[in-house]
Amino acid sequence: MPGRTNCRVIRIEFGNCDPAKIVYYPNYVAWIDQSTHHLFEAAGVPLRELQTRLGLHAPIVDLSVKFLGPAAWGDLIEIESSIGRWGSKSFDVVHHISDVATKAAIAEARETRVCVETGPNEPKKLRAQAIPEAVRQAFV
Amino acid sequence: MPGRTNCRVIRIEFGNCDPAKIVYYPNYVAWIDQSTHHLFEAAGVPLRELQTRLGLHAPIVDLSVKFLGPAAWGDLIEIESSIGRWGSKSFDVVHHISDVATKAAIAEARETRVCVETGPNEPKKLRAQAIPEAVRQAFV
Amino acid sequence: MPGRTNCRVIRIEFGNCDPAKIVYYPNYVAWIDQSTHHLFEAAGVPLRELQTRLGLHAPIVDLSVKFLGPAAWGDLIEIESSIGRWGSKSFDVVHHISDVATKAAIAEARETRVCVETGPNEPKKLRAQAIPEAVRQAFV
Amino acid sequence: MPGRTNCRVIRIEFGNCDPAKIVYYPNYVAWIDQSTHHLFEAAGVPLRELQTRLGLHAPIVDLSVKFLGPAAWGDLIEIESSIGRWGSKSFDVVHHISDVATKAAIAEARETRVCVETGPNEPKKLRAQAIPEAVRQAFV
Numbered sequence: 001m002p003g004r005t006n007c008r009v010i011r012i013e014f015g016n017c018d019p020a021k022i023v024y025y026p027n028y029v030a031w032i033d034q035s036t037h038h039l040f041e042a043a044g045v046p047l048r049e050l051q052t053r054l055g056l057h058a059p060i061v062d063l064s065v066k067f068l069g070p071a072a073w074g075d076l077i078e079i080e081s082s083i084g085r086w087g088s089k090s091f092d093v094v095h096h097i098s099d100v101a102t103k104a105a106i107a108e109a110r111e112t113r114v115c116v117e118t119g120p121n122e123p124k125k126l127r128a129q130a131i132p133e134a135v136r137q138a139f140v
Numbered sequence: 141m142p143g144r145t146n147c148r149v150i151r152i153e154f155g156n157c158d159p160a161k162i163v164y165y166p167n168y169v170a171w172i173d174q175s176t177h178h179l180f181e182a183a184g185v186p187l188r189e190l191q192t193r194l195g196l197h198a199p200i201v202d203l204s205v206k207f208l209g210p211a212a213w214g215d216l217i218e219i220e221s222s223i224g225r226w227g228s229k230s231f232d233v234v235h236h237i238s239d240v241a242t243k244a245a246i247a248e249a250r251e252t253r254v255c256v257e258t259g260p261n262e263p264k265k266l267r268a269q270a271i272p273e274a275v276r277q278a279f280v
Numbered sequence: 281m282p283g284r285t286n287c288r289v290i291r292i293e294f295g296n297c298d299p300a301k302i303v304y305y306p307n308y309v310a311w312i313d314q315s316t317h318h319l320f321e322a323a324g325v326p327l328r329e330l331q332t333r334l335g336l337h338a339p340i341v342d343l344s345v346k347f348l349g350p351a352a353w354g355d356l357i358e359i360e361s362s363i364g365r366w367g368s369k370s371f372d373v374v375h376h377i378s379d380v381a382t383k384a385a386i387a388e389a390r391e392t393r394v395c396v397e398t399g400p401n402e403p404k405k406l407r408a409q410a411i412p413e414a415v416r417q418a419f420v
Numbered sequence: 421m422p423g424r425t426n427c428r429v430i431r432i433e434f435g436n437c438d439p440a441k442i443v444y445y446p447n448y449v450a451w452i453d454q455s456t457h458h459l460f461e462a463a464g465v466p467l468r469e470l471q472t473r474l475g476l477h478a479p480i481v482d483l484s485v486k487f488l489g490p491a492a493w494g495d496l497i498e499i500e501s502s503i504g505r506w507g508s509k510s511f512d513v514v515h516h517i518s519d520v521a522t523k524a525a526i527a528e529a530r531e532t533r534v535c536v537e538t539g540p541n542e543p544k545k546l547r548a549q550a551i552p553e554a555v556r557q558a559f560v
Contacts (some may be wrong), residue, residue: 013454013457014298014299014453014454014457014467014468015298015304015306015450015453015454017298017299018294018295018297018298018299019294019297019298019299019301019353020191020197020199020258020263021263021299022199022263022264024173024295025169025173025199025200025203026166026169026170026172026173026295029165029166029169030166030435032166033164033165033166033434033435034433034434034435037433037434046494047434048434048493048494051160057160059160059162059165059207059210060165060207061206061207061208062204062205062206062207063165063203063204063205063207064202064203064204064205065202065203065204066201066202067199067200067201067202067203068201069264070199070263070264070266071264072263072264073299073468074466074468118160123160123161123162123210123212124162124209124210124211124212126210153314153317154313154314154317154327154328154438154439155310155313155314155438155444155446157438157439158434158435158437158438158439159434159437159438159439159441159493161439164435166435170295173294173295174293174294174295177293177294186354187294188294188353188354213328213439214326214328300471300477300479300538300543301543302479302543302544304453305449305453305479305480305483306446306449306450306452306453309445309446309449310446312446313444313445313446331440337440339440339442339445339487339490340445340487341486341487341488342484342485342486342487343445343483343484343485343487344482344483344484344485345482345483345484346481346482347479347480347481347482347483348481349544350479350543350544350546351544352543352544398440403440403441403442403490403492404442404489404490404491404492406490
């Protein structure tokens with residue numbers, strides 16, 4: 001089932017780490033957000049096009065992350081992302097983060113996102129919308 | 141009960157926002173981490189001193205955030221942080237984020253952190269330790 | 281001459297520092313950008329309003345920073361910002377960054393920014409424009 | 421002359437862009453820092469090993485960047501990095517950033533870095549040191 005799961009590898013940079021010499025944890029959250037974008041792009045339905053063509057966004061409403069082990073400067077980590085749930089207007093993306101060399105688990109995350117429409121000059125007015133069927137089909 | 145709760149106000153900067161013209165969500169997570177530091181500092185037990193004096197760190201093991209409403213460039217938001225639970229080796233910090241002007245809720249977050257010791261040259265070897273009684277007492 | 285110079289104090293957070301235990305240098309650049317926004321806001325001409333009312337932006341075209349000394353977790357630093365030069369379509373902002381406690385210089389920066397107009401759906405088409413006289417007058 | 425120049429490609433993510441829908445400029449500076457690390461690693465002398473084996477760091481003392489054109493969400497940019505100058509204790513790294521698709525120049529940067537030693541518990545005490553000959557030779 002191509003497109004169902006997307007993997008990407010990230011190299012931990014010096015600047016991603018904190019004085020405790022491990023990844024500063026909010027960086028994982030930025031990579032999680034990016035990984036959702038990569039997942040949709042790999043499935044052929046880039047969020048960028050949903051936005052520019054249909055005026056649809058997919059902001060997060062719920063995030064949970066379990067941190068299972070640290071990563072440090074020079075490590076390679078893999079983020080494996082897939083859809084965990086489709087609702088009518090919302091969906092979950094799950095992410096498994098692991099160390100490429102040791103296969104050790106680093107983090108497990110779940111994002112719940114909602115499909116919304118915004119007015120062009122009202123970025124804070126978010127109206128929930130049905131997820132287009134074509135988006136859902138792209139992951140089958 | 142001084143020291144129990146800590147409030148800080150953050151002004152949303154241009155660079156904190158994304159092309160959807162609202163705060164890029166991983167930024168909230170960095171502010172949540174910082175707010176835990178501010179909470180401990182306000183209680184008289186800065187995490188920096190625990191680290192330099194006792195070799196203790198408090199890495200995160202679990203994060204959950206509910207995003208309840210957007211914030212945009214120029215908004216002032218308040219983060220109210222407090223201890224939600226003390227275990228013997230772990231503790232929870234809860235954060236309520238709201239809009240200063242409208243009082244609208246923006247996010248609710250809970251971090252679970254563990255008290256650990258690391259070797260000086262082994263940043264990835266984390267050994268759980270009892271939370272020093274003095275730390276707990278600082279919040280009473 | 282109110283509005284001419286703007287000062288702000290930043291507390292160095294754990295997450296602003298890198299494994300060398302000093303501020304990760306790109307963070308200074310984000311603070312410099314923010315300080316330009318604060319300078320214009322203090323002068324009564326927020327860049328946000330220039331953008332929403334007049335469709336004008338002020339992207340950077342040239343940046344130079346001299347790094348004169350390090351700052352570390354827990355330090356307070358002051359950023360003093362002022363206009364260094366007005367051209368017809370461009371201007372310079374200079375920033376002096378120093379340690380609040382020791383007064384030691386940390387960095388000196390100069391940004392050159394250009395006043396531009398963009399089409400609503402062409403964010404990469406930047407057309408240089410004359411700086412509105414009211415903006416310049418706000419700094420006198 | 422292998423190792424002399426290092427190229428890397430970066431995909432512009434949603435979260436790298438600001439409300440003006442182009443890359444938030446401090447992000448370029450983080451990529452420039454990372455690119456210097458990649459350059460040294462490609463030459464066989466990773467800065468991480470200089471740090472852990474010899475206690476040597478290479479903090480920046482001078483940065484200049486000319487911004488020549490914008491990049492936006494979804495663009496691929498290439499950063500080509502090389503040594504611009506070797507001094508006895510300092511060196512320059514130059515970076516050319518361009519659009520992969522159009523070849524248009526996006527930015528030109530120059531970093532001056534100094535080879536320093538720090539005490540293990542004195543991260544702010546930086547003493548300039550001669551650049552090891554082996555480092556210089558790695559780029560010939």
